Amino acid sequence: MFTYLLRRLSYALPIMLGVSLVCFALVHLAPGDPLVSILPPDASAELAAQMRQLYGFDRSYPEQFGLWLWRAAQGDLGTSIATGRPVAAEVMKAVGNTLRLAVVATAIGFVLGSLFGFVAGFFRNSWVDKLASLLSVLGVSVPHYWLGMVMVIIFSSSLMWLPATGAGPSGSEGWAWDWEHLQFLVLPAVTMSVIPMGIISRTVRALVAEILEQEFIVGLRARGLTQLGVFRHLLKNAAPTALAVMGLQLGYLLGGSILIETVFSWPGTGFLLNSAIFQRDLPLLQGTILVLALFFVLLNLIVDLLQTLLDPRIARA
């Protein structure tokens, strides 16, 4: 296990470095002067040079990258050009909001998805299977930003059951797990859960069908085990893969929440990304992408490690 951990880490570290390089390069692909949004159009050449120096844009690219990476490793992602606040604090606050949304969405998606997947795989080619397959195709095909709009139309605008936008009665400040706040979470979380639901249900269905064809299931049945007993074995065999898919889905949702956050005005990373892009706030853009991407790599690593722990058949060490 320990050697596997080391090997997996030695693979993840270069990836993380590469990811940081891409984040850095991405922003420097942007055409135009990075300071154009804060410099007045009639700024003197000296002022421009001074600002350039302040933000470090006067150095060579390798130098800038090294410095940025070194500071990022210490938790300093620079200062936002638009607001003047430290990027790291802004990103962390937003990550908290997005994480709350993504975790709830993944949980809903996992419970429903594995339920559909199990039933569909267990009663293969029955009407339940067809219905579950249809639902999962719809789930992976639906443009979720549109689904969010439809949800708002139905549940906020017509029925007036739930609030349409925001993350709490007092905007984005303060969060509690009570109905006052939770009602703001319902629509975005349910909308978001549709994607992992479709994918998890597909995976679990294929998984269950594959396990049921294996000889040990026939053996169990021959030994006189009830359906429930067989089901228990099925569950144990399918769980590690299903959990791994769930972990990855959480990562995808974290990185891909921007569309849903835009629809519901959820004050998370997507919202931050949006304002960073449209205000051409390069340090903020860089920082947000870096944090989200590194989070995804880290999540992959954790999922891999957990899977080896959970599944004794994977003897990777």
Next chain:
Amino acid sequence: MSSTLAPRRRTLPVTVQQSPGYWQSVLHRLLRDRVAMAAGAVVLLLLLMAALGPWITPADPYAASMLKRLKPIGTPGFLLGTDELGRDLMSRLMIGARLSLFMGLAPVLCAFVFGSLIGLVAGYAGGPLNTVIMRTIDVFYAFPSVLLAIALSGALGAGILNSLVALTVVFVPQIARVAEAVTTQVRNRDYVDAARASGASAFTIVRVHVLGNVLGPIFVYSTSLISVSMILASGLSFLGLGVKPPEPEWGLMLNTLRTAIYTQPAVAALPGVMIFITSVSFNLLSDGLRSAMDNKGAA
């Protein structure tokens, strides 16, 4: 030689029947898949609509009128209502098929070409070249696809070409990974060894022995990305990072109509319905193609 063969031909009549080729049997299975055929028909219809676009729209999709803003569905003369600038929605949805389908298909096509090429080279070359290419691919693969697409088009700025580039970059690593995996499998087959032993050049081996065996799986995988590409491309326009107004594109229309969800909800939701139908159809067609190509499936 011929004298010994001639009598055998007579004694063995038509038993050596040409078996139908692989692709023929795939087509046969696909044609019998009713769901896939229905999805294919919808896709065909959408493509037809995009192709005929300007000749079949009931009204000018660009003609705005302040007096006719946000008319409901079923208004005489405006079958599907009007948008926030009073333009005929039905015409815009029909013309919108052009850009929306293009933005869904073009990135996958580009990524199919580049991804296959990269994967083929990495898989066939093996060794250190494979390591270098695949580790680089892994870095891009380490980004969640929506994040990478948005970050790239955010950095490059709005525009059709920039979205195309951004989405292609998102899909190339995914296709290259599949291409590398299948190429590596095929490379180790005996017939490739035999060809190499007989002195065939790498180019010839890839062209004759590898390409035909790997393009199928890569193609099927790529078709499954079309629906993702549709949703992502429209999503970029929805955020204001893709197609620029006044061009009709479903994602962009959804964005501009978003302000109308309280006044004309049915009209505001329509462009999304188009995206949904298109993406479901491509997904079902791709699923059908995959099970038709999978020999294990019901024959």
